[in-house]
Amino acid sequence: MxxxxxxxxxxxxxxxxxxxxxxxxxxxxxxxxxxxxxxxLEFLTRGYGQTVEEVIGTAIFEEPHDSMVIVKDIEVYSLCEHHMLPFFGKAHIAYIPNGRIVGISKFPRIVDVFARRLQLQERLTEQIAQAIEDALNPQGVGVVVEAIHLCMMMRGVEKQNSKTITSAVRGLFRRDHRTREEFLRLTRSD
Incomplete structure (x- = not known):
């Protein structure tokens, strides 16, 4: 009702x-x-009614895997909180497990929990990284979001070819430059 x-x-x-x-x-x-x-608008902001815990559910598994896991090119659609105009692009997520893994289909769901709200790209990137860190307590997390903002294309500066790239790194991705470089190299567009 x-x-x-x-x-x-x-x-x-x-x-x-x-x-x-x-x-x-x-x-x-x-x-x-x-x-x-x-x-x-209800559909595009449905993330307010979702939590990370709900979308992950029981899809966390004990697993001794300790190499980097990357899910690339996750589609992102959101609304800029300043103008309520769309921004869209791709998210790239990596983590190094610490005895626990999550079903890979959960990464796009985690992205949508935060993207389907009025949002800032910088906050969105940090929220995704923090959610994965909180859920898995991994050795490290890296998130890169690349997006095109219609508020920059349709109004204001009207720059048609601009792209915004944000990143958030935690744990080994912050402390070890080789790990960070491997992540960034593997997430670059082909």
């Missing part, structure tokens, strides 16, 4: 926004727009 009330209220607010910018929300092309936008 809460979701239906929330979506209905969002829909009314979108209708009001359309009116404020000088549009007619009753014209044929816009009649269903408030409901569609409300539904899309």
């Amino acid at each position: 809460e979701e239906a009330v929330s979506e209905e209220r969002l829909s009314r607010l979108v209708r009001e926004q359309l009116e404020l910018i000088g549009e007619d929300p009753d014209r044929e092309g816009l009649v269903r727009t408030p409901a569609r936008v409300a539904s899309a």
Whole structure:
């Protein structure tokens, strides 16, 4: 019931926004727009209703593996908290287990827990790294996020070819430059 009330209220607010910018929300092309936008916004911010613990579930396993594990090119879609415009790109995650591993399908789910919120790329990168560190207590974690921000492309400076790259490193990835360099080399685009 809460979701239906929330979506209905969002829909009314979108209708009001359309009116404020000088549009007619009753014209044929816009009649269903408030409901569609409300539904899309609920989907794009569903991370507020998720936790890392829920998405990992029981997928942590005891395993003596202690070499680097990398999951590359995880699609990232988020909304900039400053303009509520999309930014999108790829996340690359690596960790060195310390007796525990996690099912690799959980990495994209962890990314989405944080990406599906109003977000800053810098915070998103740190939150992913911290979540993996908290869940696994690995020897080290490295996260790189590469993204294109529509708030830089469609408004303001209007720079079409800019890309933002952020990184977060913990443990061995911070202390050992060889480990960090291996991670960065392996995550570079081909």
